[in-house]
Amino acid sequence: xxxxxxxxxxxxxxxxxxxxxxxxxxxxxxxxAEATRAKVEGVMERLGYRPTFAARHIRxxxxxxxxxxxxxxxxTPFAHDLIKGAQARARQADRMLMVIDADGDDRVREQxxxxxxxxxxxxxxxxxxxxHEVHVPQALHEVPTVLVDCFTLERxxxxxxxxxxxxxxEATERLLEEGHRRIGMVTNDLLATKYPAAVGRLExxxxxxxxxxxxxxxxxxxxxxxxxxxxxxxAHDLLDLDDPPTAFFFGTxxxxxxxxxxxxxxxxxxxxxxxxVGFDDQHYIADALRPALTxxxxxxxxxxxxxxxHLLTAPWGDDRLPLQRRLPCPxxxxxxxxPVPASDAGEEP
Amino acid sequence: xxxxxxxxxxxxxxxxxxxxxxxxxxxxxxxxAEATRAKVEGVMERLGYRPTFAARHIRxxxxxxxxxxxxxxxxTPFAHDLIKGAQARARQADRMLMVIDADGDDRVREQxxxxxxxxxxxxxxxxxxxxHEVHVPQALHEVPTVLVDCFTLERxxxxxxxxxxxxxxEATERLLEEGHRRIGMVTNDLLATKYPAAVGRLExxxxxxxxxxxxxxxxxxxxxxxxxxxxxxxAHDLLDLDDPPTAFFFGTxxxxxxxxxxxxxxxxxxxxxxxxVGFDDQHYIADALRPALTxxxxxxxxxxxxxxxHLLTAPWGDDRLPLQRRLPCPxxxxxxxxPVPASDAGEEP
DNA sequence: AGTTCCACTGGAATCGGTTCCACGAGGGAG
DNA sequence: CTCCCTCGTGGAACCGATTCCAGTGGAACT
Numbered sequence: 026x027x028x029x030x031x032x033x034x035x036x037x038x039x040x041x042x043x044x045x046x047x048x049x050x051x052x053x054x055x056x057x058a059e060a061t062r063a064k065v066e067g068v069m070e071r072l073g074y075r076p077t078f079a080a081r082h083i084r085x086x087x088x089x090x091x092x093x094x095x096x097x098x099x100x101t102p103f104a105h106d107l108i109k110g111a112q113a114r115a116r117q118a119d120r121m122l123m124v125i126d127a128d129g130d131d132r133v134r135e136q137x138x139x140x141x142x143x144x145x146x147x148x149x150x151x152x153x154x155x156x157h158e159v160h161v162p163q164a165l166h167e168v169p170t171v172l173v174d175c176f177t178l179e180r181x182x183x184x185x186x187x188x189x190x191x192x193x194x195e196a197t198e199r200l201l202e203e204g205h206r207r208i209g210m211v212t213n214d215l216l217a218t219k220y221p222a223a224v225g226r227l228e229x230x231x232x233x234x235x236x237x238x239x240x241x242x243x244x245x246x247x248x249x250x251x252x253x254x255x256x257x258x259x260a261h262d263l264l265d266l267d268d269p270p271t272a273f274f275f276g277t278x279x280x281x282x283x284x285x286x287x288x289x290x291x292x293x294x295x296x297x298x299x300x301x302v303g304f305d306d307q308h309y310i311a312d313a314l315r316p317a318l319t320x321x322x323x324x325x326x327x328x329x330x331x332x333x334x335h336l337l338t339a340p341w342g343d344d345r346l347p348l349q350r351r352l353p354c355p356x357x358x359x360x361x362x363x364p365v366p367a368s369d370a371g372e373e374p
Numbered sequence: 375x376x377x378x379x380x381x382x383x384x385x386x387x388x389x390x391x392x393x394x395x396x397x398x399x400x401x402x403x404x405x406x407a408e409a410t411r412a413k414v415e416g417v418m419e420r421l422g423y424r425p426t427f428a429a430r431h432i433r434x435x436x437x438x439x440x441x442x443x444x445x446x447x448x449x450t451p452f453a454h455d456l457i458k459g460a461q462a463r464a465r466q467a468d469r470m471l472m473v474i475d476a477d478g479d480d481r482v483r484e485q486x487x488x489x490x491x492x493x494x495x496x497x498x499x500x501x502x503x504x505x506h507e508v509h510v511p512q513a514l515h516e517v518p519t520v521l522v523d524c525f526t527l528e529r530x531x532x533x534x535x536x537x538x539x540x541x542x543x544e545a546t547e548r549l550l551e552e553g554h555r556r557i558g559m560v561t562n563d564l565l566a567t568k569y570p571a572a573v574g575r576l577e578x579x580x581x582x583x584x585x586x587x588x589x590x591x592x593x594x595x596x597x598x599x600x601x602x603x604x605x606x607x608x609a610h611d612l613l614d615l616d617d618p619p620t621a622f623f624f625g626t627x628x629x630x631x632x633x634x635x636x637x638x639x640x641x642x643x644x645x646x647x648x649x650x651v652g653f654d655d656q657h658y659i660a661d662a663l664r665p666a667l668t669x670x671x672x673x674x675x676x677x678x679x680x681x682x683x684h685l686l687t688a689p690w691g692d693d694r695l696p697l698q699r700r701l702p703c704p705x706x707x708x709x710x711x712x713p714v715p716a717s718d719a720g721e722e723p
Numbered sequence: 724a725g726t727t728c729c730a731c732t733g734g735a736a737t738c739g740g741t742t743c744c745a746c747g748a749g750g751g752a753g
Numbered sequence: 754c755t756c757c758c759t760c761g762t763g764g765a766a767c768c769g770a771t772t773c774c775a776g777t778g779g780a781a782c783t
Contacts, residue, residue: 034769046732083426084737084770116482382741394741405762406761410762433767
């Protein structure tokens, strides 16, 4: 350890001015003579001065800090997009983000919230890695909070989630628009209707068919588990039907990936023989498939950005109902959707 | 805004004690009478008191904070494991982690380092998302720093990286041990020997062959680009050889994934007809493939943990050469490696 | 010449903690 | 009974910034 870091007093003494003047220079206040400013800045430069943020914080009460807390264990690759989105918005506003991975442990999570509050955060983003209902630490009520990709049953926090229904509808519409009428769907785990990602996407699928005047056929819908095996198995199942689908909508990209292997085994080419739309835009999968997979992107970055933006701009004093926001899942066109194959096209009027 | 948050002085007044006593209770010092402690704690509870971290920080000089700064744009799913590892170790030591995604912008990065220093971090972890040489902001010299998955040419910072050579050797050994002698390898982009992930893994491959007394055959080695297409194309290429390989070692899981499609097209089953080892353990790919892919895991979590541990425990005063640490890449056994197929086994003595 | 105004400046008070010194009470030893 | 030590305690000083009030000196105005 060489020497103690210089403080504003050291600068003042060295420059032969008062501490107030140094502070004014530091904060670029207008009422400082140019000569004085230059002198002070010279001394700062020479001594390698850096302001101490904590001192400013304690005096002004502004921490310029937001907390970002993740729910549960997060082995998904989504976390990072979320953080990036949140951080991008925070940086615009000259704020920093304290990220904490709560690791699925309730006590860790409570502890983390306490820590963040003690560090004076101006708000907290509480993010789940898949869309579901959550129970959050009580202390979150002490500070402005936005829930991301999740919600409480009581709706007592602002929240932002993907618009699953609309995503499911648009995915299906994309296939309808190419002329497909027999569209197979494999949903995520519907598990007691708890997961919006499963229920909502299926609802969107039905809505799109309705709007297009295509009758819903329960035989074309299977309940998968979200993994590659489900996609593989149910793709085979559906293709074994008497009147098999010409297109598939999978509730996850991983299921779509499993299905690709089923297609390969049957000698079916994507998108010539069969069209596919996935969901999630896990681009390390979607990009790597051959052909690359057209899929619905979860708006992780946008949700992260929205959350911080809301923390920055929403009026936190009043008692209005916390905003519940849905963000669209844009389609990412790659190469897995094509027109109905000629042999099937005859079915069209 | 209801009322001002209570400070230690409010607690002292309310409890009829001095501020020193409140501070002692807060810090669980032994020399406080039990009755006093109870009384003070009661008042704290009643007033919903929370200490202000910044005040403690400014007085004690301890920020209990580390910075975590990422290099470049990080669209990889690895970032999160790294952060989790670092954070787990930080939490053990009761520290927090400030994560900043520098987004590939030099000025943002410099700014971030300044911010972190002004916030009084006790050290900074500078993490790349793939193993390469980096140029870091000058200001990092002002504070203890560990480089993760990267290094400077001058070796003037402590650094921790994956042991690529050993990983390549062990991957190859796994195949040799099943009796394979013709082992194809597709490397990452070797680009002017800049990337240890490419050069090192190949070196390991050669070392393993050497040790097993298997002659190196340049024909079996191709230089890919790390993506699925490379794997697909070179798998076909290698299988077209007169004496094709019975096993493959791919420098990335994505290339292995591409190869799976080539195998499927040729009716080759993994691992019965052909064995595969990947690298990276991108488990969303490796798990989803059928059969799941045996691959070498990049020790992201361990590197993150090591980095923070080093910041905590290394002696930062002295001028010894900064530690350059290599961490092993453990093999993750899934289902893509099997013995040499019977039809080829005849070649063995 | 006297007054007013303005630009600029110094420094005390303050934020919410920690730390240290001084002090009073009580107990044990001599 | 005195001395000393320990335990528990109060409160001033301090950490490094910001903020505000009270000057100071000179220019402009009357």
